[in-house]
Amino acid sequence: MVHANTRTGPAERKPETSARPPLVRELLLVAGLFLVYKLGRQAATGRTGEAFRNADRVWGWERALRLPDEGVVQRVLLHHDTLIHLANTYYATVHFPATVLFLGWLYWRRPAHYLWSRRVLAALTGAALALHLLMPLAPPRLLAATGLVDTGQVYGPTVYSAEPAGDSLANQFAAMPSLHVGWALMVAIGLIAATRSRLRWLWLLHPLLTLFVVVGTANHYWLDAIVAVVLLGVTLAFFRAPATATAPVCRGSLVVRSSVPPSEPEPADPLAAAGAVPGAVR
Secondary structure, eight states: OEEEOSOOSOOOOOOOOTTOOOHHHHHHHHHHHHHHHHHHHHHTOSOHHHHHHHHHHHHHHHHHTTOOOHHHHHHHHTTOHHHHHHHHHHHHHTHHHHHHHHHHHHHHHOHHHHHHHHHHHHHHHHHHHHHHHHSOBOOGGGOGGGOOOOHHHHHSOOSSOSSGGGOSSOOTTBOSSOHHHHHHHHHHHHHHHHOOOGGGGGGGHHHHHHHHHHHHTTSSOHHHHHHHHHHHHHHHHHSOOOOOOOEEEEETTEEEEESSOTTOOOOOOHHHHHOOOTTOOO
């Protein structure tokens, strides 16, 4: 829609602050949710026999469904020690920091998208925790029938103890669903929804690379990733993404409606501005 206007300069926009929740409250909320999740995962420990029986079932289901062998992906990584080391490092260091940076950027530049993304991630993580408690699952690296290598223990680095049953820092029997994949996909979806750069679709490389890494390092089955994607899809159906309103932009003597939210500065796309590789944490 075009309207006549006597102004010749660009329309001024002020940063949107009304929709931004208090920072301290958000930090406490996110920290509390993370603590509840960690404690919940630890509550699921001590069920070693059940975890391995479920692993046998999942491995059998994948063969019945004719899903690709996880070993095909792992053999690609095992061709080069450097490649497998990079994959282990990505698995250990990118997952959580990338999600924190994602939420931090949204909080500062797109508060409405931040609230939406935080709610989706919280619901997804809660659903994952429930499934971890209901179905403890040993990862493929611990299941002898898979013939897969525990790349973290052999090549390093790893965040897991060599004795899964006695690991006090992490519950190694919480393989399904893969929150590495679920969170990575939500990061990509959130950034695609919150930015307008033509390059924003490259953020999908983050969940794709994450999927390659978690399967290649034998930390997850294909079904772990599939269940995570399904849970995220259901969660997104319950939480509607914020609508993007139109705001006037002056061009000469005309006012042209654009898709920029009113009274909000057009944020720089972190991908285009930083030249970053999707999924990389700096």
